[in-house]
Amino acid sequence: MNKIQQFHALHTSKEPLFLGNAWDLLSAVALEKAGFKAIGTTSWGIANTLGFADGELIDFDQHISIIRTIAEHVQVPVSADIEAGYGEDAATIVEHVLRTADVGVAGINIEDSLKQQKGLREVRAHSDLLSKIRAALDVHGFKEFFINARTDTFLQMETPLSETIERAKAYVDSGADGIFVPGLKSDEEIREVVFHIHAPLNVLSLPGLTNVRQLQQLGVKRFSFGNAFSDKIIVALQKNAEQLINLQDTSDLYENFAKIP
Template identity: 65%
Template sequence: MTTIKTFNALHATQDLLLLGNAWDLLSALTLEKIGFKAIGTTSWGIANSLGYADGECIDFNRHLAIIKAITDNVNIPVSADIEAGYGSDTKTILDNVLRTADIGVAGINIEDSLKQQKGLRNMNEHCSLLEEMRMMLDQHGYKDFFINARTDTYFQTEQPFVETMTRAKAYVDSGASGIFIPGLIDHEEIKEITSAIDAPINLMSLPGLTNCKTLQQLGVKRFSFGNALSDTIIAYLTKNATQLVETRDTSFLYEK
C-alpha cells in the first residue's frame, strides 16, 4: 500500500486520526517513535524554529527542505502545511503543490486565507484553484493525494457557520479530500457540519476542544494540535534557561 493510500485509509476507520504536528526532524522522529500514525507539519512551529513569524515569511525552498527532511526519515505518512501555497498567482501555487508532492508527502493543508491582506480568497476562485490542483496531481501520478482544504471562516468572518457550510460543500465538490476548520469549537455546530459534509472533517485543538473521544462521537475524523506542542516546548526551554541564568546552578537539569 502506498503512503497516500495508507494516509487516506487512516481517515476511513472507526477511530479518529490524531495527527502529530512536527516542526523539525527531531520532533517528527519523536512523534513517530511514541506511536503517532501520521505526522502533519506545522507552519507556525517551523517558522518559530527558524526565528520567523507565521504567515509565509520563510522562503519556500527553506520551508520545503524541512518537510523533505521529515519525509525522508520517517516511515509514517506526512501531511505538509503549506499555508495558502506560498504564491500570489495560481501557477506558482500549483508548482509549489507539485514540488511538495514530489518529496513524498501523502497530503497537504491548503488554506483560503489571504496573506497580503485580511480576508478570505473569493470562494469561486479558491474552488477553481482546488480543481486545477486535483487535475494536476492526478496527471502527475498522485491520484488520491489528500488535499485538506482549510477554511479560516471562524477566524475571519462574522457568521462563520453559514459561510463554513457553503465553502466546505463547494471545496469538496472541487476536489478536496477533507475540510480543516480551525476555530470551530461549538459542539452543535460541529455535529451539523460533520453530518452535512461528505468528507472527513479536521479540527484543531483549542482550549475547550481537546478530547478525541468526544470529537469522535461528534463525527470528527481528524484532530491536530497545530503549534500547541511546539509552543509548550519553547515555553519549557525558556523557563529552564531563565532558571540557569538566575540561579547559576545546573543541578536541576539532572533531577528526575
C-alpha cells in the first residue's frame, strides 16, 4: 500500500484521523516522532515563517519547495494545504495541483475562498474546477489522491449551514474525497453536515472544539489544528528569547540537556 492509499484508508478507519499540521521539516519530523499517522501542511504557518500573512502572498514555487522537503523526509502521508490553488484560472490551478502531487504528497486541501476579494467562488464554478482537478489527477496516475474540499462558508457567512450542505454535496459530486468546514463548531450543526454528506468531514480545532473522542461521536472523520500549533511554538520562542535578554543568563537553555537523546 503506497502513501496515497494509506492516506485514503485513514479516512475510513474506525478511529478519526487526527492530523498534525506542520510548517517546516523540523515541525513535521517532530509530529511524526510524536506518533501522528499523517501530516498536513499549514499555509498560514508556512507563510508566517517566511514573514508573510496567509492568503497566497508567497510565491508558489517557494511554497511547493517547502512541501516537497516535508514529503521527502517523513514516512507518514502528507496532505498539502494549497489554499485556493495559487491561480486565477482553472488551468493554472490544475497545473499547481499536479505539481503538488508530483512532489510526493497524498492529498491536498483546496478552498473555495476568493483571494483577490472577499467572498466565495460560485458553487458551479468551483464544482467545475474540482471536476477538472479530479480528471487531471486520474489521467496522470493519481487516481486515489485525496481532494479535501474546503468551504469557507462558516468563516464568511452569518447563516451558513444550508449553503455549507449545498456546497459540500456539489463538491463531493464533482470528485472531492472529503469536505473541510473550518469554523463549524456546534454539535447540532456538525451532526447535520455529517448526515447530509457522503464523504468524510474534516473540522478545525477551535476554543471549545478540541476533543477527538467527542468529535468521533458526532461523526467527524478528520480533525486538524491548522496554525494553532505553530502559533503556540512562536509564542514560546518569543517568551524564551525575552527571558534570555531579561535574565542575561543562559542557564535555562540547559534545564533538560541531560534528557536529550
